[in-house]
Every structure is written in structure tokens, then in C-alpha cells.
Amino acid sequence: MLEIKNLHASIGGKEILKGIDLSVKAGEVHALMGPNGSGKTTLAQVLAGRVSYEVTQGQVRYQGKDLLALKPEDRAREGVFMAFQYPVEIPGVGNAYFLKAALNAIRKYRGEPELDAMEFLSLVNDKMKLLGLDETFMKRGLNEGFSGGEKKRNEVFQMAVLEPRLAILDETDSGLDIDALRIVANGVNSMRNKERAMLVVTHYSRLLQYIIPDYVHVIAGGRIVKSGGKELAQELERTGYAGLGIEETPPVPAGR
Amino acid sequence: MAVSVNVTDNYVADFARFEKAINGGEAPWLQKARRAAIERFQAMGFPTQKQEAWKHTDIRPITRIPFQLDGSAEATRLPGDLIEAFTFGVLKCSQLVFVNGTFAPKLSYLRWLPEGVRVRSIGEARQMRPRELEPYLGKLAPFDKHAFTALNAAFFQDGAFVHVPKGAVVEEPIHLLHVSTASDRPTVSYPRNLILMEEDSQATIIESYAGLDKGVTLTNAVTEIDVGAGAVLDHYKMQRENDNAFHVSTTAIHQGRGSTVTSNSISLGGSLVRNDVDTLFRDEGSELTLNGLYLLHGQQHCDNHTFIDHAKPACTSRELFKGIMDGKAQGIFYGKILVQKDAQKTNARQTNKNLLLSKESFADSTPALEILADDVKCSHGSTVGQLDESAVFYLRSRGIGEETARAMLTYAFASEIINSVKVASMRIKLDQLVLSRLPSTELLEEGL
Numbered sequence: 001m002l003e004i005k006n007l008h009a010s011i012g013g014k015e016i017l018k019g020i021d022l023s024v025k026a027g028e029v030h031a032l033m034g035p036n037g038s039g040k041t042t043l044a045q046v047l048a049g050r051v052s053y054e055v056t057q058g059q060v061r062y063q064g065k066d067l068l069a070l071k072p073e074d075r076a077r078e079g080v081f082m083a084f085q086y087p088v089e090i091p092g093v094g095n096a097y098f099l100k101a102a103l104n105a106i107r108k109y110r111g112e113p114e115l116d117a118m119e120f121l122s123l124v125n126d127k128m129k130l131l132g133l134d135e136t137f138m139k140r141g142l143n144e145g146f147s148g149g150e151k152k153r154n155e156v157f158q159m160a161v162l163e164p165r166l167a168i169l170d171e172t173d174s175g176l177d178i179d180a181l182r183i184v185a186n187g188v189n190s191m192r193n194k195e196r197a198m199l200v201v202t203h204y205s206r207l208l209q210y211i212i213p214d215y216v217h218v219i220a221g222g223r224i225v226k227s228g229g230k231e232l233a234q235e236l237e238r239t240g241y242a243g244l245g246i247e248e249t250p251p252v253p254a255g256r
Numbered sequence: 257m258a259v260s261v262n263v264t265d266n267y268v269a270d271f272a273r274f275e276k277a278i279n280g281g282e283a284p285w286l287q288k289a290r291r292a293a294i295e296r297f298q299a300m301g302f303p304t305q306k307q308e309a310w311k312h313t314d315i316r317p318i319t320r321i322p323f324q325l326d327g328s329a330e331a332t333r334l335p336g337d338l339i340e341a342f343t344f345g346v347l348k349c350s351q352l353v354f355v356n357g358t359f360a361p362k363l364s365y366l367r368w369l370p371e372g373v374r375v376r377s378i379g380e381a382r383q384m385r386p387r388e389l390e391p392y393l394g395k396l397a398p399f400d401k402h403a404f405t406a407l408n409a410a411f412f413q414d415g416a417f418v419h420v421p422k423g424a425v426v427e428e429p430i431h432l433l434h435v436s437t438a439s440d441r442p443t444v445s446y447p448r449n450l451i452l453m454e455e456d457s458q459a460t461i462i463e464s465y466a467g468l469d470k471g472v473t474l475t476n477a478v479t480e481i482d483v484g485a486g487a488v489l490d491h492y493k494m495q496r497e498n499d500n501a502f503h504v505s506t507t508a509i510h511q512g513r514g515s516t517v518t519s520n521s522i523s524l525g526g527s528l529v530r531n532d533v534d535t536l537f538r539d540e541g542s543e544l545t546l547n548g549l550y551l552l553h554g555q556q557h558c559d560n561h562t563f564i565d566h567a568k569p570a571c572t573s574r575e576l577f578k579g580i581m582d583g584k585a586q587g588i589f590y591g592k593i594l595v596q597k598d599a600q601k602t603n604a605r606q607t608n609k610n611l612l613l614s615k616e617s618f619a620d621s622t623p624a625l626e627i628l629a630d631d632v633k634c635s636h637g638s639t640v641g642q643l644d645e646s647a648v649f650y651l652r653s654r655g656i657g658e659e660t661a662r663a664m665l666t667y668a669f670a671s672e673i674i675n676s677v678k679v680a681s682m683r684i685k686l687d688q689l690v691l692s693r694l695p696s697t698e699l700l701e702e703g704l
Contacts, residue, residue, distance in 0.1 A: 072653050073657050073658065081653075090650070093664055093665070093667075098654075
């Protein structure tokens, strides 16, 4: 489904990704772990189409298409979804309105009929319950005044409604207490199936106790330095990144 | 400036003709006031950009054009369907219509009003019952500092006179619709509105200014509003004239003890627009919410000046003006808050936010706080910026096209003001007007 070959990307002239190779097949869950500044978030943002990152080398094929040639909205319409590490607050745009516009834009692109308000509401109702969101949530401004946990739940809720083929979760665990983490992980797990691939980006192995990956990759200095099965996450839990000889560097601005 | 001297003289000469036409058919105090106003105008002349209050607004496009009064009442007999677009659909309201500054009785109607409430044409009042006007007219909006206010005081013929007596509650809005039309020659009108709210009364007043055609018109409006103790007023001014129109307005609001006023100023139309809103707390414990939205495109220029005079203690003012500029449009905001020495326990907050949608658009924001009391809470903030690109990306990453994403965010910026409009049918109309200015309107409207 996703083939990343020798991907180099920079921001403001500074190279962050220095040759990423990664292959993800349908039905697989891959975890991408790495310390701050390793390039995890950059990779997620490049895949979603953030323009402030410049791809200088390499290619990304997604379902046989040149992903990097697609506009961000077309990537979403083709089934790519990124759950943001820092979801943006947009006062004045209602959650329900936003999500219905997004869903219908995607359906239109795929030649499916657009949903009216009633159809939309019945579709989202179950998914709201899954993420423990109440009715008032839909009427609020998009992420407006949401707590960190609410924002992350909203990301996974959007993912549940938009049903992507490739889901990229960028540090969805950060800032969550254990209850919220369980709710979010439960939401993600409920979406695992044979057709859908997931790339779970995280600093800590905590999330991977709830979302069990098929493969784990360790990224450092803009390259994948080690790959393995789910046991690699447990190894990292014991030894830390230092155990792999990786130095933690101070955080780099995530290009928000 | 030689040009401006000539222009001033032209207006003075026009006044001589105007005065002659009135031919003494008016109360002496009013004739005297008109004469004083034109003399004051003659002494002041039109403002230039050398004056601080007019720094960003060059009014020569106005003074270059030989505007003429529409002397006939012909235009007031236009068919009702022509103004339908400027009404608020199914809104149950009383409606007074003025065409080129003259009352149009056939287009106007009053619904049931509580006893003692008077809603009538000021043109009629000044001829039939001038004594009702004398204590108020020109007292709230003095003409000694503002050339356009002076011209209005000299030339005004008509407008609305609303008098709500003590304790009366007018539940349905009163819509004052001022329509401009000019066929072959540039036409000026001087609407004059006087709104008197006595103690503990309540009302909602909507002033609309609209253009009937693409003609070159100048509207120079003055609205004086006196709000008595404990009274509650919701006031809206909606300016939606055509892109060839010029609009200069002064709104003066005086608030008595414990009164509550909300005033919303919406500017959508006009090529050159200048709005002055001057408010005074003349007694303690009152509240004012002053909101504004200016949505400009093309070559439009809109200058909003507000002055809030906290003359007395324990009053609260909340001011929020938002501007959206596209094309080569220019949006100016100047907001002065004066907290006088006695005005302890004042609570004042002023915010001005501007959104620039194009490289050539322009915004200037000048907050001015003068605080002479020591136990007060005052804040101000102003921003000028573009759409947040991370928000644009967020929306796009969910499948929403770029143009729609930008339109959504622009609408969201304006929505804070739109949602503050309490009259539902006006809010819906404003919503449509704002949306019609944005691309991808269809998708947006569907979602609302």
C-alpha cells in the first residue's frame, strides 16, 4: 500500500529526513518510534502533504500512485489520514459542519452520493459513543477550548468517520492520561482490518501496549536505524533509546 | 488647499439656495441651527489627511464630485418590490423607508406599538411638531468638530424619529431603511435619525443603508440616540450600498444610569466609507457592547472611528471590531477610550482584529486609551494577519479543497460578529451577504 524509498526532506534548508525506506502493506500496523528530533513528525507531515516541508530526494508510492504529486486534500480523498500531534483549534467552524464537509468532499471525489444532515448524524452517532463524546461536542467549534485528551479523541473520531485506508497517528498518545489512552487505543483497534494499514508514530512504547503493532521501526537522525517485530518496542522500553546507541536531541519545532 | 476652498464655497452656495427654498417655513431655532452649522462648516472646511482623525482617509474622491440634493419626492414613489431585497424577509417589524433622504410613506408601515411609542418621519416632526425635537436635535452629535456632521445639520430634511416612553417595551424591531438612488447625476442625501428611549424602556432599532442602483451617491447620515436610565437598546447599522457609493455617518449614543446598549455596525458596501461612533456614559452603572464588521473587496476603503467616553463610574464597555479585506481594499480602525477622572471601577475592553486575504489589501488599527482614573480595568488588543496556514492545512488534510478551506476560515472569522446579531432574520440575511462574498459559497451554505 505504501512504499517509501530513500525519502529526503528538509524544512527551511535544514535536512530532517535523510533517506527513509519503509514498506507498509494493507492490514499491517507499523509503529515508528524515535526520540525527539528524529524526524517522526516530519515523516508524518510529509506524507499528509504539509507544504512547508520540501522533499529533496526519493519517492513515495501509495496504492501505486505518486503520493507526493497529490495535493493534501486529494491524499485525504484517496484515503490517507493523519491524526495530528497538535490538532488546530478553529473557532467559528463547528465540529459537525466541518466533519460533514470533509466526509462529503471525500464521497464526492469517489463518486459516492453526498450525505444529508440526517444521514450524517446517524453515521456519526455510534462513533461518538465509541470515543466517549457527548452530543454537545458536535456543536462546539472545531477543537475550540478542547483539552489535550479531547483533541486526540476528536482526531480518532474523525478517523473513524472518514474511514481511511492508510491512517497515520502522530504521537496520538502524548498528553493523554491512562483512561483517555485506553479510549483512543480502543477506537484505533476497532478500526483494524485487512484492508486498512496504520502507521503509529510515537516516542514511548506505552501506546504500543494497547495498540499491538505488527512491525516496529526505530527512527533516529532522519533514518530508520532498526526494524523488528513488536518485541522491539519492549526492548526499547527496557533499554531506552540509549540502549540502541541513540542520543536524544532537544525537540525541533514540528512545523506547526 | 485651493481645491478644498472652492468645494467649501460650493456647499455654502448650495445652502443659500436650500435656505431660500425652505423660505422661512421652519421653526426659527432650527433655521438658526442650520445657519450656525453651515457657518461652522465654512470655517472648518473639509478635513485633510493632515488631521490625525483623517490620516488614513482621503476624502477628495467625495469633494471632487458635484453632488446635488434630490429636490423632488419622485423617488419616494418607487414600487415596493424594488426595496424587497433590503428588508429582512419574514421579519415582523415596523418599517420606515426613506429614499434619497426623504420619507416614503407608501413603502412604510407600522405594526402594533405600545401606547405612547412614536415612530415617525423627522421631516414631518420638524414641520408639524418642532418642539418635540428642539431639546434633543443636534445636542448629542455636535457639529463643531466634524465637517460632515455640520453639513448634515445644515442640509438634513428627513429621517426617523423614534420616541419610546417610560417603561414601554417594543418587542418587534423597528427597521429604518435608507435607500439611495441616482440615475443621471451624483446625488447626496442627509438622513437624520433621532432615537429617544425614556427610562426603563426597551427597543430594537435597525438602520439599513442600501443602494438601489449603481448610481454615484453620497449618504451623509447622523443618528442621535439617547438612552434613559435602565433602558435597553439593541441597535444595528447595516451599510450595504453599491460599490460606487460614498457613505459618511456619525452615530452618537448617550447612556443614562444603569442602561444597556448593544450597537452593531456592519459595513459591506461603498467605495469610500467613514463611520464615527461616539458614545457617552453620562451616568453610572451602564453597559455598552459595541461591535463592528467590515468586509471589503476591490478598491473599497472603510474607516471606522469609535470614541467611548467613560465619564462616570462603574460602567462597562466591550468593543469588538473585525475587518476582512480582499483585493486592494483598505480597512481602518481607530478606537479611543477615555476614562475620565471620576470614572472609577470602569471596565473597558477593546479588540480589533483584521484579516488580510490578499497581498495588496491593507489594514490599520490604532487603539487609543486615555485613562485618568486609577481604579479601573482596561485592556485593548489589535491584530492584523492572514489566514492561519496550519488551519488551512488541517482542513485540507481532511479532504476539504483549498478554496473551500480558505472560505470556511474567513467565514469563521466573521461569525463571531454575525452570531452576535440577536434578530434572527437579520442574522440570516447577514450570513448570506457574507457568504456571497466568499468562494465555494454553495458548499458552505449547505453546511449551515
